[in-house]
Amino acid sequence: MRRERFHTFALETLREAPDIRGAEPWDRGDHTIGLHVTFSTGAQIWVGITMALAPGEKHDTPEEPGRGEPPAEVPVPELHKDGMITPERVKHYLAAVMTNSGCDEIALAYPYTDDGHPGFGVQFHNGAKVFCLLVHSARAGQSPGGKYELLGTF
Structure with missing residues (x-):
């Protein structure tokens, strides 16, 4: 799944998720596309999306989606603690x-380990990968601060 199609898929999936009030496209203006997610508390997160094509695939060739068994569902972890999100x-x-989206193109979705910048990745059955970095966060009613500002709690 290429970045643009994943972007659309992620927006649709997140809009249906519990504890999410809304998901909108986010474009930083520097060729970065992403997601602006508003949680049920009003807290917000901005996620930048990059990708790696499937092995042997080129940007100027048609996409060849790989299909397989969707990952087994997992428990959705608690998002809030004492009314705050981290x-x-x-x-x-x-x-x-x-x-838990049930998408037959997804082989694996995983949170990043402590690598200095929080986010999550998605690996597809055709070998393509999407990298989703948490870029900004804000409390209800606030705007994001400067470049790469993630609040400890929001």
Whole structure:
């Protein structure tokens, strides 16, 4: 699944997820596309999306989706603690939502380990990968701060 199609798929999937009030496209203006997600509390997260094509695939050739068994459903982790959300909880929550989407192109969705920047990844049956980095966060009614500002709680 290429980035643009994943973008559409992710927006549709997130709009149906529990604890999510809305999911909208986000374009930073520097060729970065992403997601602006608003949770039921009003807290917000902005997610940048990049990708790696399937082995041997080129950007100027038609996409060849691979299909297989969707990943087994997993429990969706608790998003809130004492009314607050953290980037750590968000990455696990969003990875579980992607895992549970039932999409037969997804082989695996996973939260990143402690690599310095929270996010989640999705690997597809054709070998393509999507990388989703949490870029900004804001409390209800606030706008994001500067470049790559993730609040500890929001």
